[in-house]
Amino acid sequence: MQQLKVDFHTHIISEEFLNLAEKYGDDRFPVLEKTCDCGANIMIKGNKFRNITDNAWAAEERIKEMDKEGIDIQVLSPIPVTLSYWAEPEQGLELSQFQNDFIASITKEHPQRFIGLGTVPLQDVDLSIIEMKRAVNELGLKGLQIGSNVNGKNLDDESLDRFFQAANELGVPLFVHPWQTLGGERMPRHNFMYMVGMPSETALAAGSIIMSGMLDKYPNLKICFAHGGGSLPYLLPRMDKGWDVWPQIRKTEKPPSHYAKLLYYDSLVYDESNLQFMIDRFGVDQIIAGSDYPFLLRETPSGKVVDKLTTLNEEEKAKIHGFNALDFLNLNKEQYTKSLLKQQ
Secondary structure, eight states, rough: OOOOOOEEEEEEOTOOOOOOHHHHOOSOOOEEEEEETEEEEEEETEEEEEEEOOOOOOGHHHHHHHHHHOOEEEEEEEEGGOOTTTTTTHHHHHHHHHHHHHHHHHHSSSSSTTOBOOOOOOTTTHHHHHHHHHIIITOOOOOEEEEEETTTETTOGGGGGHHHHHHHHHTEEEEEEEESSSTTGGGGTTHHHHIIIHHHHHHHHHHHHHHHHHHHTTTTOOOOEEEGGHHHHHHHHHHHHHHOOOOOOOOOOOOOOOHHHHHHEEEOSSHHHHHHHHHHHOOGGGGOOOOTOOOTOOOTTTHHHHHHOOOOOOOHHIIIIIIHHHHHOOOOOOHHHHHHHOOO
């Protein structure tokens, strides 16, 4: 079977990123400070948050690396630190619109190599729904990336319900990425925010949606969680036990493990035994190859762990490498496969 390779989990930022810190006098906004033509620092409150190279913004550099690594398509999403849900709603909308316009411009310039996900200012649900419609209907983006919480509110908070209702009705897929991780004050050393905080935060976000009854209420909702769902796969039996022994907390018709199989997860777990565990928990059809390009913790190339897993047949590998991503994004598999064959 022809293997179309899609890297579902990649991030991009404009080289001309908005300086809202200067515009609004608020140094919490991320700022891009170029260090050379080939690199920059993302600055927050005057401190370096992250060093990036030009593959974080230059489509041509990304395509060179994609060709080298055998990746046909990247799905582009904003860098999570730029979500800025703490900002005033109109400022958040301005930032979302800028990023959505930028990502849409890259996908229009290279439609065979890139698919775009947008972002919305979730601190204001009404503005988020308006921008969701613009991103999808006017800009041609294929879904949205959202953060794992909104100013400390889990994704099942009542204030966010209308957003998920709209995504369900409009058929807009959602990619949940951890940001502002729980327990951050306890993780300044060892880069634990990335190694422990993000997987824990992702499990909390996924667990909130699973336990809330949202997937009964909105059966067409498509949600994918980054980093293999974090620690969720390991925690599911404990969640099932809690659902069983505490009937007073139940908001779902079936136990958590049932709903976990309705969600999607990227394959970024690095290890074959972890990926096999995910497959046993969720099934092959729910797992999408993704690398976290272009950051240091990324898998190189995307889907490396998929190819190392000997229990998968070629059809199953093809699903995880590309077809599951297209299904999740409501895209035509035959069209993209034909496009791949023409390129070859």
